[in-house]
Amino acid sequence: MLVLTRRANESIVIGDDITVTILAVTPSGVRVGIDAPRDTRINRAEIVLAVGDANQQAVQTAGDESAESALLGALRRLSGAS
Incomplete structure (x- = not known):
């Protein structure tokens, strides 16, 4: 670095x-x-991690929760919203 x-x-x-x-x-x-x-993507690291976590959760819950709901939940937790 x-x-x-x-x-x-x-x-x-x-x-x-x-x-x-x-x-x-x-x-x-x-x-x-x-x-x-x-065309250069620029993202905050915590957003990239939240999206990755939401994708993992969506794969694991397979049917219990949509990927969109998982992502929204991760972003809410990240922002401190309820």
């Missing part, structure tokens, strides 16, 4: 067509902007 130090308004270039810019740094987190081609 490459670890870099960047400040607000500084960027990192990945390949020829992706730029990651640090927009703001606050005590609660870092705001990041990503400039990439439209």
Whole structure:
């Protein structure tokens, strides 16, 4: 893993067509902007994990619950919604 130090308004270039810019740094987190081609998928890691977990659950429950319901449940749990 490459670890870099960047400040607000500084960027990192990945390949020829992706730029990651640090927009703001606050005590609660870092705001990041990503400039990439439209066909490049960019997802938060927790969403990718939630979708993978929902897919696994849908396969295991085979008929008890649809894949859509499993995904919605995983996303609700992730967001803290009831």
